[in-house]
Every structure is written in C-alpha cells, then in structure tokens.
Amino acid sequence: MAGEFPLIQKESIRKKLTKVKKLIVTGATGGIGSEIARLASANDYKVGLIDTDEEKLTSLSKQINNSVPLLADVTSEESIKTALNNFSEIPDALVNCAGIVRYGSLLEQNPEDFTKVFEVNLLGCFIVSCAVVKLMVKNNSGTIVNVSSISGGKHPAIGTGAYAATKAGIVMLSEQMSLEWGKDGIRVNAISPGFINTGMSAPHYKDNQERKKRESMVPIGRLGKAEDIAKVALFLLSEDSSYIHGENILVDGGVMNTVLSNISRN
Numbered sequence: 001m002a003g004e005f006p007l008i009q010k011e012s013i014r015k016k017l018t019k020v021k022k023l024i025v026t027g028a029t030g031g032i033g034s035e036i037a038r039l040a041s042a043n044d045y046k047v048g049l050i051d052t053d054e055e056k057l058t059s060l061s062k063q064i065n066n067s068v069p070l071l072a073d074v075t076s077e078e079s080i081k082t083a084l085n086n087f088s089e090i091p092d093a094l095v096n097c098a099g100i101v102r103y104g105s106l107l108e109q110n111p112e113d114f115t116k117v118f119e120v121n122l123l124g125c126f127i128v129s130c131a132v133v134k135l136m137v138k139n140n141s142g143t144i145v146n147v148s149s150i151s152g153g154k155h156p157a158i159g160t161g162a163y164a165a166t167k168a169g170i171v172m173l174s175e176q177m178s179l180e181w182g183k184d185g186i187r188v189n190a191i192s193p194g195f196i197n198t199g200m201s202a203p204h205y206k207d208n209q210e211r212k213k214r215e216s217m218v219p220i221g222r223l224g225k226a227e228d229i230a231k232v233a234l235f236l237l238s239e240d241s242s243y244i245h246g247e248n249i250l251v252d253g254g255v256m257n258t259v260l261s262n263i264s265r266n
C-alpha cells in the first residue's frame with residue numbers, strides 16, 4: 001500500500017527510535033547474572049557488567065554485544081563509584097545478582113564467614129543500589145531487581161550458614177527501597193529463584209542421585225535454568241511490569257508449595 005513501509009524497514013526504524021536502555025548487572029559473570037546480561041543485550045540494552053574476576057569479565061564482555069566490563073567489588077562503595085563513573089551513563093536499570101554462600105552448620109560457622117556472606121549478599125545490594133539510585137533520580141526513573149532466593153522466605157536450608165538470613169534481608173530491603181524510592185519514579189522488586197541448575201548450585205546437580213531427587217520435588221518436573229530467571233528479571237525491568245512494585249516473585253517451578261505433599265492422607 002502507498003505510504004506503508006515494508007515490515008523490515010519499520011523494524012529498523014523502530015530500533016533507531018527506541019532509546020537504548022542502560023543496565024547494570026552485579027555478579028555478572030555468574031550463572032544467572034551472565035544470562036540476564038545476555039538476554040538484556042539481545043533486547044537492546046547496553047549492559048555494564050560488574051564482577052570481581054577481570055579475566056572472566058573480559059571474556060564475557062567479548063561475547064555480549066554492547067557490554068562494558070566493570071571490575072568492582074559490591075562491598076566497596078569506592079570501587080562501585082569508580083565502576084559507575086567508567087560506565088559513564090545514567091543507568092535505567094539495575095540487577096543485584098552478586099551472591100555467595102558459605103556452607104556449614106551454624107555451630108561450624110565463624111563470625112568471619114557469617115560477616116562475609118552478609119557483606120556480599122546484603123550490604124553489597126545496599127551499596128550498589130544507593131550508588132545507582134543517586135544517578136537514576138536525575139532522570140526521575142529507574143527499575144531495580146534484587147535477587148533473593150527461596151531460602152529467603154519461610155524455608156531456610158540446614159547447613160547454609162548466613163545465606164538464608166541474608167536472602168530474607170534482600171526481600172525486606174527491596175520492600176523498603178520500594179517505599180523510599182517509588183516517589184522518584186524508581187520501581188524495585190525481588191526475584192526468588194528455586195532449584196536452578198547453574199552457578200553456585202551447579203555442583204549439587206553433578207551428583208546424579210541428588211539431581212534426580214531435587215527434580216522429583218519440583219511440581220513442574222524439572223530444575224530451573226538461568227534463562228527462567230533472566231526472563232522474569234527482564235519482565236520486571238520492563239514497562240510491561242509498570243505497576244508491580246515492592247514484590248518478591250518466586251520463580252521455583254512450584255517447589256515451595258510442596259511441603260504438605262510429603263504427608264500421607266490414609
């Protein structure tokens with residue numbers, strides 16, 4: 001029809017007119033963080049990759065279009081400020097994905113282990129978010145996703161030290177951020193992944209028996225993939241979720257609902 005662009009031309013014009021969004025991901029070289037960065041880049045984001053291993057960062061950045069490696073430690077305010085300066089853009093979006101676990105019963109944990117997990121998982125989320133929000137307020141808009149865990153709800157796991165307490169802290173901190181920063185046009189939500197076959201959990205699934213046991217616990221019949229989490233993160237960063245604020249979204253294949261499945265009704 002006269003005056004109509006062919007579809008392909010329309011698409012290229014749409015891309016030119018769409019403002020490139022800028023995203024910061026922490027824990028970017030990890031199993032889940034790297035998938036979030038990949039999916040974001042495929043959806044036209046420029047991505048700042050924050051992590052602590054320079055070699056892994058450089059290699060990941062080469063694989064991800066329009067990405068910038070930002071060597072930084074989330075527990076250091078100075079290091080994060082430098083990383084954000086090097087990104088030299090006001091971020092539209094942030095995913096706090098950096099996280100660690102130190103295994104061992106509570107009685108085996110020492111205060112140093114406990115403190116380290118708190119610093120990376122919870123203090124790090126606070127430090128990075130505050131640094132990024134101080135930039136976002138200049139645009140009066142932004143979205144943040146904090147990665148918690150099913151352990152952060154009602155289900156602490158034996159032998160995981162401070163991990164569950166930090167992840168519960170992430171959920172509450174996300175709610176507080178949503179209350180304090182909503183007026184500045186900044187939306188904040190959390191994601192709680194379940195049994196995800198990547199990153200820090202991958203070693204558990206190398207054991208065939210353990211993998212089968214956990215798979216059989218998940219009502220949807222499979223372990224989660226990094227991509228399952230990345231898709232939800234991208235949704236929460238996007239305009240499609242514009243009225244979701246202060247929520248914690250479980251992405252667990254239904255496993256958290258299964259506690260009563262273990263008792264007999266005979």
Ligand code: NAP
Nearest residue numbers: 027029030031032073074097098099149193196199200201
């Ligand atoms: P992962 O592969 O170990 O990724 C975590 C990343 O955080 C690593 O690249 C790690 O770098 C980085 N990191 C650690 N300390 C840091 C610091 N001080 N500053 C900056 N980066 C730091 O684990 P993942 O499985 O992808 O986990 C990602 C997030 O999902 C974590 O918050 C985790 O708690 C959460 N989660 C994972 C699962 C799961 O089943 N995989 C389930 C629920 C929640 P190094 O490796 O160099 O230390």
